[in-house]
Amino acid sequence: MALLLNTAHYKWYPVYTQPRAEKKAHQALCDKGIETYLPLQRKLKQWSDRKKWVEEPFLKSYLFVRITDHARPDVLMTKGVARFLYFSGQVATMPDRQMQDLKLLMASPYELEVTEEDLQPGEKVIIKAGPLKGLTGNMISYRSQKQLMLRIDSLGCSIVVNMAASLIDRF
Structure with missing residues (x-):
């Protein structure tokens, strides 16, 4: 104990x-x-x-x-x-959960991009399939593609994940 x-x-x-x-x-x-x-x-x-x-x-x-x-x-x-x-x-x-999410993102097969742009949050979404299943984030329109944005507030940056819209649901 x-x-x-x-x-x-x-x-x-x-x-x-x-x-x-x-x-x-x-x-x-x-x-x-x-x-x-x-x-x-x-x-x-x-x-x-x-x-x-x-x-x-x-x-x-x-x-x-x-x-x-x-x-x-x-x-x-x-x-x-x-x-x-x-x-x-x-x-x-x-928070421990945020660190787990970051480790999960880094282990995923998706192409990741870090941006310090102040991206405006959109509709809250949850990933329903794949290695990132269960993660939540905000949907944004970025470079004319649908992408999932996960915000890491303590760092003041955003992580943008390229993924198909069919893998997400409204939260």
């Missing part, structure tokens, strides 16, 4: 990293025994002489740590970590 009480004090925090230091900061935090999540996306990069598949951070300069309040100074003293994110004057936290 004491174990349950201890894990209740752990929260997910979004952390801002130094530019292009997400992977190094992630590894340094893991080396310290801190639970971290760095969403990576596989992309095909082309140079003048070759093409290569690389894993890049999905959210540039962001990673997530699951810690207690007392561990925040240890995270800040990690090479590559710049600061915690603040929302309304407080250190931002991510």
